[in-house]
Amino acid sequence: MNNMKLVLKIISYIGIGLTIIPSILFLMDKIELSQLKLYMLIGVFVWFGSAVFWVGKGKK
């Protein structure tokens, strides 16, 4: 169970990375705006697809 949670957390952090890193790459002229939008959209699915299983669980 703990291993599963660890995997989910790692996936969520990848989602976080996909949310913030593309904007830095765009600022540095490494990617285009269209790529930034695509990566950030993937980040939405990765974050919500994994974070719902562990963020705020077991806390009131």
Added chain:
Amino acid sequence: MKTATITKKLDQLYEFDREPVTQKNLQGLGNFLGIFAGEHIAGTEFVIGMLFVAHGVSVVDMLVGGLIGNILAILCWAFITSPIAVKVRLSLYWHLKKIAGPVLVFIYNIVNALMFCFLAGAMVAVSATAVGIPFHIQMPELNDLYPNSVGWVVTVIFVGAVITAVAIMGFESLARFARVSAPWMFLIFVAAAIASIGTLDVNSFSEFWDIAKTKIWSGVPLDGQSKFTMWHVIFFTWLANAAMHLGMSDLSLFRYARKWQYGFASAIGMFLGHYIAWISSGIIYAAAMYNNFFFDAPGPLAYNIVGISGAVCVVIAGWTTANPTLYRAGLALQVASPNWSRWKVTLIAGMLTTVAALFPALVMKLLEFVAIYGLILLPMGAVIFADHYLIPKIGLTPNYAEKREINFNWAAGITWFGLLLLALVMNRVFGVEVFFLGPPVWILGVFTYLVISRIYQKRTMILA
């Protein structure tokens, strides 16, 4: 309905927190950090940073004024609200009832409910600006006060209906979804701001600073907007949550704190939500204008720079914060109809919220509304402060309504209504802007309550 009946019903409504919080129910610092981080990254943050730009705030005004204002807000939570909360350990409703009496608390709750509906309305409108994107509806503009298209009206009614329906069905799952969304939403704000800087032809920090001074926070207001100074930024930032700290609404929250120092947990909400997020939304708005993208609505602005994820963020940011606000509105409104079931009251609150959201004035004049919202509730916070610290020191009786078993403490009532009247006169007759009225009203509220209590308590003692 008789006063006694209303009071009884009202007490039943808040029954679950009638007693002071016990030692075993106290919460750790982490919970407070989480609550503040989550609650202060709302849909309205998208608008506030944008409005500062529209009002011609300069870069130094924004950065320094925002810093000072946020520090003042944190100090209010830490040194005024939380020390009283951990002593009395009661919700605002029960503590105010002891001081002011059930009738005055009833009036306070109704006013509070209406304010919550308007606030939720602003959040519904923010969400609607993103929901309307695929349908190419005409978005409200900066100087719009009334609904400007059928598309806008239909979108707002749709969003309001969905949010109300979810609120009726229950808040638990949505509250958890809000917790999941909070860190991601904050990062969308930051990512959108970083990407926006990327569209400004900036290659170094010094170039960014030049652009920030001339293109983002230029110091020149847009057409039809008043000029804001650093004082405006300080006072607005300080008092954006005045109802919560100086107004004492967060007694209900901090009664669970182990120590009064937990008031400093507000720093995370202030600096993430009311500093970085406001700065970010200002950058997003100004960069869009720089690139000839002239929209004043958060949805299209976020969509323009980061695509669908930005629009989704605006919808979620508005939705997740509108729902708890709607819940609080329903709870406060239930005092007027204690026999109604919760779903009916939430439906009424949702309808009020949706009607309010139809008017773009609520979003485009959000700064003014937020200032008025805080101002209306501030005098009662001053009453609570004076009653807790000063009334016993001058030989008067604290919690007077409870001890004398009266329904309406006139000292508190006159303080509240009198100060609001004074604020209205100061604003209308002497032209003092609403942003600056909060602190004098609060300080005068403390003194007014002491003076009138001295006369009132002596008089009621003689009459008794």
